[in-house]
Amino acid sequence: MSAHAENINYFKASKGFMSWLVTVDHKRIGLMYLASILLFFITGGVYAGLFRLELWGPLPGFISPDTYNHLFTMHGVIMVFLVVVPGIPGALGNFLLPLQLGAKDLAFPKLNITSLYLYWIGAVIALFSLTQGRADSGWTFYAPYSLSQNPAVLWMLVAAFILGFSSILTGLNFIVTIHKMRAPGMTWFRMPLFVWALYATGIMQVFATPVLGITLLLLLMENFFRIGIFDPALGGDPLLMQHFFWFYSHPAVYIIVVPAFGVVSELIATFSRKDIFGYKFIAFSSVAITIIGFLVWGHHMFVSGQSEVADTIFSFLTFFTAVPSAIKVFNWTTTLYQGSIKLTTPMLYALQFLFNFTIGGLTGIVLGILSVDIHLHDTYFVVSHFHYVAMGSTMIAFIGGIYYWWPKMTGRMFNETWGRLAAVLVFLGFNLTFFAQLIMGSQGSPRRYYNYLTEFQIYHQISTAGIVVLALGLFMALFNLLISLKNGAIAPQNPWGARTLEWTHAETPPVLYNFTETPVVTQGPYEYPTEKV
Amino acid sequence: MAEVTVPKEHEVAHHFDDLEQEFESHRLGMWLFIASEIMMFGALLVGGLLLLYKFPAAFAEGRAHLDWRLGTLNTFFLLTSGLTMALAAWHAQRSEQDKVRRNLLLSLAFATGFLIVKYFEYSAKFHHGLLPGNAFSGHGFTDPNAHVFFGFYFVATGLHVLHVLIGMGLMVWCLFVSRKVKFTRAYYTPVEQSGLYWALIDLVWIFLFPLLYLVA
Amino acid sequence: MENLPGHTYDIKVLVRVYVALLVLAGGMVVVSLAPLENIAGLDWIDLHVLKGLVIFGLATIMVSIVSGFLMGLRYEKSKxxxxxxxxxxxxxxxxxxxxxxxxxxxxxxxxxxxxxxxxxxxxxxxxxxxxxxxxxxxxxxxxxxxx
Incomplete structure (x- = not known):
C-alpha cells in the first residue's frame, strides 16, 4: 500500500463488497457490527411486539401458548446475546477505542474480524434453530427444562456458546489495546471515560464468559450423554447449573451496562462543556462494579431453594453494587450543574439515561432485599427492572452514542429537529411500557404467563400502547440517520466541540490508519478552555 | 519445489511501533486467552470438587476403576513435552532452526503418547460400561450416584484432550512457520506463544490428575 | 541489544524445573498410595481429607513452578x-x-x-x-x- 493510500478516508481506501468482508480495519468492523446489531435489535423488537399484542387481552388471542413461550424466548436470546452484550463494545467500542487512544488499530486486527465472524456464525445458528423446532426454555436455559432434548434449544445453546467466544475475543483485544497501544502522553488518567468503561467490560468478558461457555457445554453434554451433573433425574444438582449460569450472567448485566456508563460520561461532559466531575471516581467505580459484579450472582436464586446462608450473604453483598452506581449518577449530575448545557439529540438520550438508570438501579436494590424479593420474584417488577437497565439505560445510551459519533463515522450531520422529536417519543414510549409493568409487578402479576387476571388488563394495555410509541420513536431515529447518509450536511471535523482525540486529531471520516501523524497527548480528555462570564 | 525456501526476518506489523510493543501485546493477549481458558476449566473443576463434596463415596468408587499408573505415565508425558517446548523456545532464541524443529517434533511425539494412553483408558471404560448416565452398565457399584463420577471424568478429560489436540495443532503451525521465518533472539513469538498454550494444558492436567486419579 | 523482548531462556533452569516437577508429581502419587494408618497425634483430622490437602498443595506448588519458570512470569518487569x-x-x-x-x-x-x-x-x-x-x-x- 502506498503512503498516499494511508491518508484517504477509510471508506475510500479500498472498494467493493469483498474489501469489507476481508477488512481488518477496526472502523469498518465497527460499522458492520453496528449494522448487524441494529438488524437484530429490530428482529428482537418484532418478537416483543408480537407477544405484547397478544397480551392486550387476558384470553387466548391470535397466538397459542406454545408460540408465546417461543416468542419470549427468542426475544430474550436475541436481545441478550445478539444485541445488548455485543452492542456497545462491538459497534462503538471497535470504532472508537483506537481513535480515542491515538492508536492505528486494535492490537489484534485479525482477531477482531474473527470475532465479528463468530458473531455472524452464532447469529446464523440462532436463526437456524428456528427451522429445528421452537426454543422455549427462556434465555436462561434453566435445567432440567433445557435438558428435554428439544433440538431448537440445543442449537440455541451452540449459538450462545459461539457468541460467548466472540465476546471473549473482543474483550481480550480491548484490554491488550488499552494496555499496550496508547499514544505518547496518553496516561491512564488522560484516557476518556468510555475507554475506562470498555476496560472494565473487557475484564468481565475475559473472566466471566468462559464460565458461560462451560455451562452451555455441560448442558449440551447433559442433553446428549446424560452425564448427571445438572440433571436431577440422574443425581445432578439443577441449582449448580444456576450457579454456573449466573456466575457469568450477573457480570453480564454489567457487561451490558458499563459501556453505557462510558458513553454517557462522554455525552454529558461534551454537552455541558465542562470537565467531568470526579473523573477518577467514575473511572474507578467502573472497575469496582466489575469486581462487585462477580460477588452477587446468587441474588437471582433467592427463591430457587438455595441455602439460607447463601441467600443472606448474596443479599448483603448486593447492596454494595449500589455504591459505585450511585457515585456515577451523582458525578454526572454534578457535571451538569452550572455547565453550558446544549440539548442536542445525543444529550437528550444521555438525560433519559440518567432518569431510566436511576429507576433501574433503585428497583434493583428493592429486589436485593431478601424478604421483598420473595414477593417480587418472577413478577413483572423484575421484567421492568431489567428493561430499565438493559433497554432504558444501555440501548438508550447506545442510540445516544450512535447519534453523537454518527458524524465521525459517516461524515454526515443528521437532522437535529427530527432527532430530538424521536428522542422524546422514545422516552415517552419506553416509560409508558415499563412503568406500567413496574406497577403491575408490584401488585403481583407474574411474568412469562400467557394468561392473566382481568384486573391487570389496563396495565397490559398501557404497556402495549407504550411499545407502539417506542417503536415509532425508534424507527424515526433510525430513518433520520439513514436519510442523513444521502441528504445530511457534510460534517466538520469537530461538530460538538469535544476534546477527545477522535474529534480533535482525526479527520471526519478518519483516514485508513486513523491519524495522519501519531497524536501526542498533553492534556486530559475533558479540559475545556475556561470561559469567564 | 526444487529449492527450500530460505526463512526470512520477521517484519513488525503495521499498527505496532516496534518489536517490543508487538511482543508484549502478543504475550498479554495470550495470557488473557489462557486466563479465559483457566476460568473455563477452573469452573469445571469447581463443579468437580463440589460433586466430590456431595458424593464422596461415588468418587471413591469411581476412582478405584481408574489406573493411577496410566495417569502417572500421562503426567510424565505432559511434563516432558512441556520441557521440550521450552527447549524449542530456547533454541529459537539462539536461531537454531533445526533444533527448534527437532524439539517440536519431540513434543508432538510425547503428546501423541498421551493420546495413545488416553485411548487405552477410554476403551477400557467403554469395555466395562463405565459410561455416563443412562449408558452406564458397570457392575459391582454400590453408591447410586457412581455414574456421576464417570460423567465428570469423560467431560473433563474429553475437554482436556480437545485442548491437547489444539496444542498439537499449534506445534504443527510452528513447524510451518520455522520454514518461513527466521527465529532470532528478537523474534521467537510463535514458539513462545505455543509454549505458553502448551503450559496451560500442563496446568490443567496438574489439577485434573489428582482430582480424578489420586484424591478420594 | 537493550530492548530485546521477553527473557533469555536458561537451559540449566529448564532442566532443574523439569526434575522438580517430576519429583513433585511422584510425590503426589506416593502420598495418594500411602497406607491410611492412624498416625499418633493426627486423630483430630480425617486422614482422607489430610491426604487430599497435601496432594492439592503439591499440585499448587507445581502450578506455581510451571507458571513462574516455564511460562516466564518470574522474569517479567511488568507484573x-x-x-x-x-x-x-x-x-x-x-x-x-x-x-x-x-x-x-x-x-x-x-x-x-x-x-x-x-x-x-x-x-x-x-x-x-x-x-x-x-x-x-x-x-x-x-x-x-x-x-
Whole structure:
C-alpha cells in the first residue's frame, strides 16, 4: 500500500463488497457490527411486539401458548446475546477505542474480524434453530427444562456458546489495546471515560464468559450423554447449573451496562462543556462494579431453594453494587450543574439515561432485599427492572452514542429537529411500557404467563400502547440517520466541540490508519478552555 | 519445489511501533486467552470438587476403576513435552532452526503418547460400561450416584484432550512457520506463544490428575 | 541489544524445573498410595481429607513452578500477566466458596429438597440388569449347552 493510500478516508481506501468482508480495519468492523446489531435489535423488537399484542387481552388471542413461550424466548436470546452484550463494545467500542487512544488499530486486527465472524456464525445458528423446532426454555436455559432434548434449544445453546467466544475475543483485544497501544502522553488518567468503561467490560468478558461457555457445554453434554451433573433425574444438582449460569450472567448485566456508563460520561461532559466531575471516581467505580459484579450472582436464586446462608450473604453483598452506581449518577449530575448545557439529540438520550438508570438501579436494590424479593420474584417488577437497565439505560445510551459519533463515522450531520422529536417519543414510549409493568409487578402479576387476571388488563394495555410509541420513536431515529447518509450536511471535523482525540486529531471520516501523524497527548480528555462570564 | 525456501526476518506489523510493543501485546493477549481458558476449566473443576463434596463415596468408587499408573505415565508425558517446548523456545532464541524443529517434533511425539494412553483408558471404560448416565452398565457399584463420577471424568478429560489436540495443532503451525521465518533472539513469538498454550494444558492436567486419579 | 523482548531462556533452569516437577508429581502419587494408618497425634483430622490437602498443595506448588519458570512470569518487569493469572484463582475461589455456601448449608431453616425423588439410579439399573443376566444365564445354561 502506498503512503498516499494511508491518508484517504477509510471508506475510500479500498472498494467493493469483498474489501469489507476481508477488512481488518477496526472502523469498518465497527460499522458492520453496528449494522448487524441494529438488524437484530429490530428482529428482537418484532418478537416483543408480537407477544405484547397478544397480551392486550387476558384470553387466548391470535397466538397459542406454545408460540408465546417461543416468542419470549427468542426475544430474550436475541436481545441478550445478539444485541445488548455485543452492542456497545462491538459497534462503538471497535470504532472508537483506537481513535480515542491515538492508536492505528486494535492490537489484534485479525482477531477482531474473527470475532465479528463468530458473531455472524452464532447469529446464523440462532436463526437456524428456528427451522429445528421452537426454543422455549427462556434465555436462561434453566435445567432440567433445557435438558428435554428439544433440538431448537440445543442449537440455541451452540449459538450462545459461539457468541460467548466472540465476546471473549473482543474483550481480550480491548484490554491488550488499552494496555499496550496508547499514544505518547496518553496516561491512564488522560484516557476518556468510555475507554475506562470498555476496560472494565473487557475484564468481565475475559473472566466471566468462559464460565458461560462451560455451562452451555455441560448442558449440551447433559442433553446428549446424560452425564448427571445438572440433571436431577440422574443425581445432578439443577441449582449448580444456576450457579454456573449466573456466575457469568450477573457480570453480564454489567457487561451490558458499563459501556453505557462510558458513553454517557462522554455525552454529558461534551454537552455541558465542562470537565467531568470526579473523573477518577467514575473511572474507578467502573472497575469496582466489575469486581462487585462477580460477588452477587446468587441474588437471582433467592427463591430457587438455595441455602439460607447463601441467600443472606448474596443479599448483603448486593447492596454494595449500589455504591459505585450511585457515585456515577451523582458525578454526572454534578457535571451538569452550572455547565453550558446544549440539548442536542445525543444529550437528550444521555438525560433519559440518567432518569431510566436511576429507576433501574433503585428497583434493583428493592429486589436485593431478601424478604421483598420473595414477593417480587418472577413478577413483572423484575421484567421492568431489567428493561430499565438493559433497554432504558444501555440501548438508550447506545442510540445516544450512535447519534453523537454518527458524524465521525459517516461524515454526515443528521437532522437535529427530527432527532430530538424521536428522542422524546422514545422516552415517552419506553416509560409508558415499563412503568406500567413496574406497577403491575408490584401488585403481583407474574411474568412469562400467557394468561392473566382481568384486573391487570389496563396495565397490559398501557404497556402495549407504550411499545407502539417506542417503536415509532425508534424507527424515526433510525430513518433520520439513514436519510442523513444521502441528504445530511457534510460534517466538520469537530461538530460538538469535544476534546477527545477522535474529534480533535482525526479527520471526519478518519483516514485508513486513523491519524495522519501519531497524536501526542498533553492534556486530559475533558479540559475545556475556561470561559469567564 | 526444487529449492527450500530460505526463512526470512520477521517484519513488525503495521499498527505496532516496534518489536517490543508487538511482543508484549502478543504475550498479554495470550495470557488473557489462557486466563479465559483457566476460568473455563477452573469452573469445571469447581463443579468437580463440589460433586466430590456431595458424593464422596461415588468418587471413591469411581476412582478405584481408574489406573493411577496410566495417569502417572500421562503426567510424565505432559511434563516432558512441556520441557521440550521450552527447549524449542530456547533454541529459537539462539536461531537454531533445526533444533527448534527437532524439539517440536519431540513434543508432538510425547503428546501423541498421551493420546495413545488416553485411548487405552477410554476403551477400557467403554469395555466395562463405565459410561455416563443412562449408558452406564458397570457392575459391582454400590453408591447410586457412581455414574456421576464417570460423567465428570469423560467431560473433563474429553475437554482436556480437545485442548491437547489444539496444542498439537499449534506445534504443527510452528513447524510451518520455522520454514518461513527466521527465529532470532528478537523474534521467537510463535514458539513462545505455543509454549505458553502448551503450559496451560500442563496446568490443567496438574489439577485434573489428582482430582480424578489420586484424591478420594 | 537493550530492548530485546521477553527473557533469555536458561537451559540449566529448564532442566532443574523439569526434575522438580517430576519429583513433585511422584510425590503426589506416593502420598495418594500411602497406607491410611492412624498416625499418633493426627486423630483430630480425617486422614482422607489430610491426604487430599497435601496432594492439592503439591499440585499448587507445581502450578506455581510451571507458571513462574516455564511460562516466564518470574522474569517479567511488568507484573500485569501475574495479576491476570492470580486474578483467575481469586475469581475461582469466589466461585467455589459462594457455591459451597449454598450446597453445603441447605435446609438450615426451611426443609431442603435434597432427597432424590422419582428417579432410578443408572447404577441400580445396571446392577439389576446384571443380576437378571446372571440368573438367566444360570437358568439358560443347562437347557442350551450348545451356546
Amino acid at each position: 500485569l500477566n501475574t495479576v491476570v493469572f492470580l486474578g483467575n484463582f481469586a475469581f475461582l475461589a469466589l466461585f467455589i466458596v459462594f457455591t459451597w455456601a449454598d450446597i453445603g448449608f441447605r435446609g438450615l431453616v426451611y426443609p431442603s429438597f435434597e432427597e432424590q425423588l422419582n428417579w432410578e439410579s443408572p447404577v441400580d439399573k445396571a446392577n439389576k440388569a446384571h443380576a437378571g443376566e446372571s440368573e438367566e444365564a444360570e437358568e439358560a445354561d443347562p437347557e442350551t449347552p450348545a451356546h
